[in-house]
Amino acid sequence: MAEKTEQAGRVPMPEQAPEIRKRNFDEVPTGYTVKMAQEEAARCIQCKKPGCVTGCPVGVDIPGFIHLITEGDLTGAIRHIWTRNALPAVCGRVCPQEAQCEGNCVMAKKGKPIAIGNLERFCADYEREHGTGALPPKAASTGKRVAVVGSGPSGLTVAGDLILKGHDVTVMEAFHKPGGVLVYGIPEFRLPKAIVAQEVNFLERLGVNVQCDTVVGRTVSLDELFEQGYDAIYLGVGAGLPRFMNIPGENLIGILSANEYLTRANLMKAYKFPEVDTPIPHGKNVVVLGAGNVAMDSARTAMRLGADTVRIVYRRSREEMPARKAEIHHAEEEGIEFFLLTNPVEYLGDASGRLTGMRCLKMELGEPDDSGRRRPIPIKGSEFEMETDLVIVAVGSGANPLLTQSTSDLALNKRGYIVTEPETGKTSKRGVWAGGDIVTGAATVILAMGAGRASANSMHSYLTLGW
Amino acid sequence: MFKILRRQEMAQGTVVLNEIEAPLIANKAKPGQFVILKANETGERIPLTMADSDPKKGTITVIYMVVGKSTALFRDLKEGEGYQDVIGPLGRPTHIEKVGNVLCVGGGTGVAVLHPITRALKEAGNHVTCVIGARNKDLLILEDEMRAASTILHVCTDDGSYGHHGFVTQVVEDVLKKETIQQAVAIGPVPMMKAVCNITKAFNVPTLVSLNPIMIDGTGMCGGCRVTVGEKTKFACVDGPEFDGHQVNFDELMLRLKAYCEEEKHCYEDYCQLTD
Numbered sequence: 195m196a197e198k199t200e201q202a203g204r205v206p207m208p209e210q211a212p213e214i215r216k217r218n219f220d221e222v223p224t225g226y227t228v229k230m231a232q233e234e235a236a237r238c239i240q241c242k243k244p245g246c247v248t249g250c251p252v253g254v255d256i257p258g259f260i261h262l263i264t265e266g267d268l269t270g271a272i273r274h275i276w277t278r279n280a281l282p283a284v285c286g287r288v289c290p291q292e293a294q295c296e297g298n299c300v301m302a303k304k305g306k307p308i309a310i311g312n313l314e315r316f317c318a319d320y321e322r323e324h325g326t327g328a329l330p331p332k333a334a335s336t337g338k339r340v341a342v343v344g345s346g347p348s349g350l351t352v353a354g355d356l357i358l359k360g361h362d363v364t365v366m367e368a369f370h371k372p373g374g375v376l377v378y379g380i381p382e383f384r385l386p387k388a389i390v391a392q393e394v395n396f397l398e399r400l401g402v403n404v405q406c407d408t409v410v411g412r413t414v415s416l417d418e419l420f421e422q423g424y425d426a427i428y429l430g431v432g433a434g435l436p437r438f439m440n441i442p443g444e445n446l447i448g449i450l451s452a453n454e455y456l457t458r459a460n461l462m463k464a465y466k467f468p469e470v471d472t473p474i475p476h477g478k479n480v481v482v483l484g485a486g487n488v489a490m491d492s493a494r495t496a497m498r499l500g501a502d503t504v505r506i507v508y509r510r511s512r513e514e515m516p517a518r519k520a521e522i523h524h525a526e527e528e529g530i531e532f533f534l535l536t537n538p539v540e541y542l543g544d545a546s547g548r549l550t551g552m553r554c555l556k557m558e559l560g561e562p563d564d565s566g567r568r569r570p571i572p573i574k575g576s577e578f579e580m581e582t583d584l585v586i587v588a589v590g591s592g593a594n595p596l597l598t599q600s601t602s603d604l605a606l607n608k609r610g611y612i613v614t615e616p617e618t619g620k621t622s623k624r625g626v627w628a629g630g631d632i633v634t635g636a637a638t639v640i641l642a643m644g645a646g647r648a649s650a651n652s653m654h655s656y657l658t659l660g661w
Numbered sequence: 662m663f664k665i666l667r668r669q670e671m672a673q674g675t676v677v678l679n680e681i682e683a684p685l686i687a688n689k690a691k692p693g694q695f696v697i698l699k700a701n702e703t704g705e706r707i708p709l710t711m712a713d714s715d716p717k718k719g720t721i722t723v724i725y726m727v728v729g730k731s732t733a734l735f736r737d738l739k740e741g742e743g744y745q746d747v748i749g750p751l752g753r754p755t756h757i758e759k760v761g762n763v764l765c766v767g768g769g770t771g772v773a774v775l776h777p778i779t780r781a782l783k784e785a786g787n788h789v790t791c792v793i794g795a796r797n798k799d800l801l802i803l804e805d806e807m808r809a810a811s812t813i814l815h816v817c818t819d820d821g822s823y824g825h826h827g828f829v830t831q832v833v834e835d836v837l838k839k840e841t842i843q844q845a846v847a848i849g850p851v852p853m854m855k856a857v858c859n860i861t862k863a864f865n866v867p868t869l870v871s872l873n874p875i876m877i878d879g880t881g882m883c884g885g886c887r888v889t890v891g892e893k894t895k896f897a898c899v900d901g902p903e904f905d906g907h908q909v910n911f912d913e914l915m916l917r918l919k920a921y922c923e924e925e926k927h928c929y930e931d932y933c934q935l936t937d
Binding site: 369407408409438444445453458475547595 | 704747
C-alpha cells in the first residue's frame with residue numbers, strides 16, 4: 195500500500211472521496227477552513243534558522259506568513275507571501291513540498307512537517323474569496339520596456355517581479371490563453387483554471403500587458419522586439435517537444451503524446467465535448483507510458499473520462515517513479531494500476547489504423563546508469579501482449595526549436611536548450627535572459643519560478659545599471 | 662478579435678473566402694505557410710494554409726470548404742464580425758527558386774493554397790504549367806486568378822461539365838509526356854496528391870505536397886500532426902506543411918485524418934439541427 199500523504203499530527207486537508215472524484219473534474223482537495231489553517235499554523239515552532247525557507251526556490255518567508263495566520267492577519271499573510279511569490283495559489287497546489295520546504299522542516303524529522311503547501315494555498319484562496327483586493331506597492335515607473343516570452347510559471351514570475359520594480363512589462367503567449375503549462379498541462383482537478391486566470395488577472399491589475407496568439411520566432415522575432423523599443427527580453431517558452439518511444443506502430447490512431455492529450459483536456463476543455471468543439475479520445479483500456487507527474491495527470495484524466503482500466507506502464511521500479519508522492523497516492527486511490535518494470539516494444543493495430551494492443555517486455559534492474567538510477571534491463575523471453583485502445587506517451591520532452599532556431603545568435607547546448615549564466619539567466623545574446631524548462635529541460639513549476647526570480651533580479655540591475 | 666474585412670462565397674456557398682485583419686501575421690506571411698483559427702470561446706483550433714496575404718493592408722486570406730461544425734461556425738461569421746483567435750504564420754514557407762519548367766496541380770480548395778505558390782514561382786521566372794480540377798464546374802474556384810498566375814492553365818472536371826473531362830491526373834500525365842518538367846507541386850485532397858505523386862514518380866519529377874493533418878498548437882508541441890515521410894516521423898506543423906510527395910505515407914495520413922470522424926459527425930449534425 196502507498197504511504198499516507200498526511201502524517202499524524204498534521205491537520206489533513208479535506209478531499210473528495212476517491213470513488214466520487216475519479217469520475218469528475220472538480221478539484222480533489224477542497225481546502226482548509228480558517229480554523230483548520232490556524233490549528234495547523236500553531237504547530238509551527240518558528241525556528242530561528244528556518245530550514246523551510248532554504249528549501250524554497252523563491253525564498254518565501256514561511257515562518258513569517260505562518261505567524262501572521264496564527265495572529266489572524268490573513269490579509270497580511272498573503273501580502274507577505276506576495277513579496278517573494280506572485281503565484282501562491284498555484285505553488286500551494288503543485289510544488290513538490292516534500293522535497294523542498296516541508297522536507298527541510300524540523301518537524302519532518304518526527305514525520306510531521308508543517309503542511310506549508312496547504313497553508314500557502316489557504317492564504318491565496320482566502321484572499322481570492324474574501325480579500326480586500328488591495329495591490330502590493332509598486333515602484334515609480336522607470337520607463338524601461340520588457341518583453342516576456344511565454345506565460346508559464348517562470349514568465350509570470352518575471353512579469354510579477356519586474357512590474358513591481360517599475361518597469362513596463364508585456365507577456366507574449368503563443369496559445370490563445372495565458373498560463374503555459376498551468377493551463378494546458380496541469381488538469382483542472384489538480385489546479386482549477388479559474389485560479390490560474392485569477393493569478394494572471396492579479397498581474398494584469400498590477401499593469402502587466404498580456405498578449406496572446408503571439409508566436410515569438412514566427413509572428414515577431416527577438417530582433418524586431420528590440421527594434422520596437424523593448425529594452426530587455428526574457429525567454430520562458432518551456433520545453434515543449436514531445437518525446438515518443440520510437441517503436442513500430444507509433445502513428446496508429448489512439449497513440450497521443452501527453453502534451454496533446456492534456457492540451458485537449460485542459461486548454462481546450464475537451465472533457466466537455468460536445469459542449470465545446472474539440473474532441474478527445476475516450477479509451478476503454480488506457481495505458482500511460484511513464485511515471486512522472488505528467489503521467490499521473492494523464493492517467494487520472496483518462497479515468498475521469500470513463501475508462502474501464504487505466505494502467506501506468508513504467509520500465510523502472512516504484513522507487514524511481516519521479517512523480518510527487520501525493521500524485522501517486524491519489525492515482526492509486528482512484529484505481530490506476532501500476533505495471534512496473536515493464537517496457538513496450540511494439541504497438542499493435544487493426545486494418546483501419548486504430549490501436550488494439552501493445553507488446554511489452556518485463557524488465558529487471560541492473561547497475562546504476564548516468565542518471566544514478568539502476569538501469570532497467572529486458573528479461574529474455576518475458577514478452578507479453580496488453581490490450582489497449584489508447585496509449586498516452588508521457589516519457590518526457592525535449593527542447594522545442596521553434597524560437598531558438600529562428601534566433602541565430604542565441605547559444606544552445608547540444609540538446610538544443612538555451613545556454614545561460616546560472617546565477618543570472620543571461621544568454622549569449624545581449625539583452626536576452628532565459629529560464630525554466632527551455633534552459634534546464636523539463637522540471638517543476640517552482641524551479642522555473644526560481645529561475646525567473648534570478649533572471650528578474652539580473653534584468654532589473656541591467657535596466658537600472660547596464661549589462 | 663480578428664475582424665473579417667471581406668467575405669465571399671464560392672462554389673455555390675460550399676467554399677468561403679475570408680479576408681481577415683491580422684497585421685502582424687500579414688507582415689510575415691509567405692506562400693505555403695498556415696495559420697490556426699478559432700471562431701469563439703468554445704471553438705476548435707483549426708489550421709488553414711493561407712490563400713493570400715497583404716502586408717500593406719495588414720490582411721490575410723483563407724479559403725475553406727465547409728465540412729464540419731468548425732468550418733460551419735467560420736461560414737456563419739459575417740463581414741465585420743471576426744475570429745476570436747488567429748495565430749501564425751506557422752510552418753515553413755515554400756522554397757521558391759527558378760528551376761525552369763514547373764507543374765502546379767490543384768484540386769478542390771487546394772487550388773486556394775496553390776495560387777500564391779504558383780504566383781511566386783512564376784514571378785521567380787519559371788514557366789508554370791497549371792492543372793486545376795473540381796468535381797464539376799460549379800465547384801471550381803479561382804479559375805481567373807490561376808489563369809493570371811500561371812503560364813498555361815488546364816482545367817478539369819470529374820463530370821466533364823467544364824474543361825477536360827476527367828481527373829487532373831490524366832492531364833498531368835499528358836503534360837509530363839510532352840514536356841520536361843523540373844519540379845511539380847500538388848495540393849488538394851489526399852487521394853489526389855497520392856495519385857499525382859504516383860505519376861510524377863514514374864517520370865522522376867520531384868513533387869512537393871502540402872499536408873493538413875489534425876493538429877492542436879501548430880508549434881511542434883503536441884505531435885498530433887505526425888506524418889511518416891521516408892520512413893521517418895515528421896511534425897507537419899514545424900517540419901512542413903510541405904514535404905517531398907514521393908516520400909509521404911499517404912495511406913497512413915488518410916487513416917489518421919479519420920481519428921475523430923464519429924465525434925465530428927455528431928458535432929456537425931447537432932450544429933445543423935440547431936441552426937436550421
